[in-house]
Amino acid sequence: MSEMISVEDVWKSFDRGRIEVLKGVNLSIARGEVLALCGTSGCGKSTLLHVIGGLEPPDRGVVRIDGGAPSGEAERLELLRRGVGFVFQLHHLVAGLTLEENCLVPAVATGLSRSAARARVRELAEATGIAGRLDRRVRELSGGERQRGSLVRALLNDPPILLADEPTGALDETNRERVFELLLDLARSQGKTLIIATHDLDLARRCDRVVRMRDGKVVEDGV
Amino acid sequence: MSDLFFSNVPVSLADDLEKQASVKDAQPVLFAIVAAPERPVITCFGIRASDGRLQKATWVKGSITAFRDDGDAIVLGERAAEFLKAEPGQKLELGQQSYPVAGIVRTENGFEDGGVFMPLRCAQKAFHKEGVASIVSVAMNPGHETGEVKEWMKANHPKFSALENEEFSKSYSQFKILKTTAWVVGGCAFLLGGLSVTNTMILSVFSRIRELAIVRVSGFSKGQVARMIFGESLVVSFIGMIAGLVLSAAGLRLLKLVPQLQGYIDPSLGLTEILGALLLAVVTALLGALYPAWYAVRLKPADALRYE
């Protein structure tokens, strides 16, 4: 299988070097792989996802996406637009908009035509079971529906990579199970490379591969 | 003459002017502001009985014979009489003094119609301006140019300026003050408007830091985010402008109903005002969005989304 993401000796610190978070992370992820990123709170999972997705530049080392190492504003932007989709613990939907409008946000960024974008939203909304809720405002939606909405948004521009940072962390038990299942199904059926940062070992075990981090390094890598 | 109400011209100048061949008539006028009961500001014209203002006016009540240079009887403009509720035969208290009302006149000039005419000498005494007037108004003999008087004034009284009617109303500093006031008030309104647009936009940006962050995570460039904020600011200030225009149109309608202001102002909203408001709205919007946009563009989405 070809390599989709390659993290090579990545270092990242905050506060002008005072807070060292990533201390030489190495990780190779194949195309279509579903990987769980585990580790205690503060070990650097979110930071690693941000660096991979181009939200933060690494201090040292490189991240290769499908062979290329995005550098510079334009390439970073392109990575965010078409390379990766982010899902967070909180849905971060824009409160004043309808679910559909929220899902269309990435299409505005890329300039996708409205009709094509709406068709895409409908297709993804059907796959995630929220097609009937598209015209609702965010406050009228349940927690599970909101998180599915943020999943549709992440997938709108059809990125090959999905980065999910504790995507079920804010959900109740039933929804957690359902959304997690949905995420795995979608990733597998659409051939996405998926990284899920999670504390939940039961959920992690259902991924293809579990990587454990401690103190800014990968300490365990089990397929 | 920097200010009509502080200008001092000796009455003797009127007599000198009248001796000029070109001058038909020279009338000293003393302007003053007096207070009447319940009316703190009334314009008072100290004039002679021979002044055309009274000679040509329509006498609603009383007659010119009662207005005498050596008397203390006053004449009211029609509107002044109305709001002072004064009738001939009554006494009217103006400032420290009370004066018998000799008559009521209707004049063409709204300014004069809301004022009080007082014998010049009497006015000079009341306002401690013995021997002086505020202006001397000159009527020309037929066949003579105003330039002749201007020349004569320049040669003999360089301290004073001779103005034609139009020039006079332009330099009429009371109107200037009104205009300046309007501009100052307008400027303050502009500043306030700008501040409130900024404020609205800052609140809007600060309360939606995560939303802005997610928009960035979804691939919006800094330029796209900035445009979004400027656009929103334009909408906010455009709505403000519409509201402002509606309110001021209503306000002007009310102003038209105030009798004291008739003749002073022309309360109208023309295309110029509307275009001006539009321009101001756009400028306000752009200035008001400057800081919020700068803030939103600098925002690091990873930081904004990390914590709850």
Ligand SMILES: Nc1ncnc2c1ncn2[C@@H]1O[C@H](COP(=O)(O)OP(=O)(O)OP(=O)(O)O)[C@@H](O)[C@H]1O
């Ligand atoms: N912008 C920042 N400035 C300062 N410190 C930061 C910043 N971002 C992250 N950190 C610190 O880096 C460390 C790792 O954070 P990170 O969010 O990557 O951990 P995590 O493994 O995702 O933890 P959790 O499981 O709680 O989400 C933490 O100690 C955090 O406080």
Ligand SMILES: [Mg+2]
């Ligand atoms: Mg985290």
